[in-house]
Amino acid sequence: MTTTEISIKMILDRWHGSIKNCDTILNSISDEQLLKEIAPGKNRGIYLLGHLIAVHDDMLRLMDMGEKLYPELYEPFLNAADKTTDNLPTAATLRNYWAKQNEALQQKFDSLKTEQWFERHTAVSAEDFVKEPHRNKLNIVITRTSHLQYHTGQLALLK
Amino acid sequence: MTTTEISIKMILDRWHGSIKNCDTILNSISDEQLLKEIAPGKNRGIYLLGHLIAVHDDMLRLMDMGEKLYPELYEPFLNAADKTTDNLPTAATLRNYWAKQNEALQQKFDSLKTEQWFERHTAVSAEDFVKEPHRNKLNIVITRTSHLQYHTGQLALLK
Numbered sequence: 433m434t435t436t437e438i439s440i441k442m443i444l445d446r447w448h449g450s451i452k453n454c455d456t457i458l459n460s461i462s463d464e465q466l467l468k469e470i471a472p473g474k475n476r477g478i479y480l481l482g483h484l485i486a487v488h489d490d491m492l493r494l495m496d497m498g499e500k501l502y503p504e505l506y507e508p509f510l511n512a513a514d515k516t517t518d519n520l521p522t523a524a525t526l527r528n529y530w531a532k533q534n535e536a537l538q539q540k541f542d543s544l545k546t547e548q549w550f551e552r553h554t555a556v557s558a559e560d561f562v563k564e565p566h567r568n569k570l571n572i573v574i575t576r577t578s579h580l581q582y583h584t585g586q587l588a589l590l591k
Numbered sequence: 592m593t594t595t596e597i598s599i600k601m602i603l604d605r606w607h608g609s610i611k612n613c614d615t616i617l618n619s620i621s622d623e624q625l626l627k628e629i630a631p632g633k634n635r636g637i638y639l640l641g642h643l644i645a646v647h648d649d650m651l652r653l654m655d656m657g658e659k660l661y662p663e664l665y666e667p668f669l670n671a672a673d674k675t676t677d678n679l680p681t682a683a684t685l686r687n688y689w690a691k692q693n694e695a696l697q698q699k700f701d702s703l704k705t706e707q708w709f710e711r712h713t714a715v716s717a718e719d720f721v722k723e724p725h726r727n728k729l730n731i732v733i734t735r736t737s738h739l740q741y742h743t744g745q746l747a748l749l750k
Contacts, residue, residue, distance in 0.1 A: 439729070443602070547594075
């Protein structure tokens with residue numbers, strides 16, 4: 433294994449570990465608990481779950497891996513704040529989306545070859561990428577793992 | 592820049608970004624707010640801050656970079672749960688430790704050469720490391736960045 437391959441493995445291991453950690457917490461709380469605020473006056477669990485799915489859906493676009501699976505989540509869970517929109521999907525629906533999306537992302541990740549991880553992501557121009565080669569697909573995984581952990585720490589408070 | 596160097600840069604950028612993010616939150620809350628629970632019945636802010644310093648201190652040992660700066664934090668912030676020990680350091684003291692520690696870690700990180708990041712950390716044996724080369728110093732940074740983000744999401748609730 434080269435140091436580059438080891439680096440990719442470590443970064444993907446941390447992504448999968450973080451997904452699993454969040455999964456464990458989600459499985460330990462009920463749909464009813466998900467409807468509660470993580471702290472008084474703060475976001476509800478269901479909003480955070482929808483928000484994570486919406487953010488991870490956007491990874492597909494950024495990593496040039498196809499269309500979003502659930503584009504309808506952008507408005508209520510990314511553009512709008514919690515408790516400002518009606519007709520949110522149910523907790524059961526979001527749990528189902530979450531599971532399906534994790535499978536889809538894993539499949540896509542598994543199909544990438546070493547050199548493909550270092551290709552530019554779609555939010556950076558070819559020109560800028562020459563000067564900033566770290567703005568690649570692998571970096572999308574790094575930053576979204578961070579984001580996932582941030583909100584997982586909040587979801588854990590519902591237990 | 593090689594793909595290995597790019598990987599190291601991305602991982603260290605995410606560490607520094609996470610430290611900065613946590614810093615911004617800490618600077619936006621008062622010592623009084625730090626003494627509050629992040630959610631009813633959960634850990635207090637001051638415990639999380641001490642916990643982060645204790646965990647980051649242990650990185651020095653794991654990465655073979657010298658002794659812990661604040662070994663006295665192990666007992667109250669790692670071994671013991673919140674609200675079970677008396678005589679905790681003040682919030683002002685912990686803020687000072689946090690700032691000094693971040694400088695020290697940055698200096699140590701800056702001094703490491705590319706190949707040194709892929710040396711084994713001190714919690715893995717030379718034998719096991721042959722089969723598991725991902726158990727290296729760089730991986731300590733990856734996993735502790737995750738841990739930092741998890742608790743930063745909680746500290747943010749004090750705002």
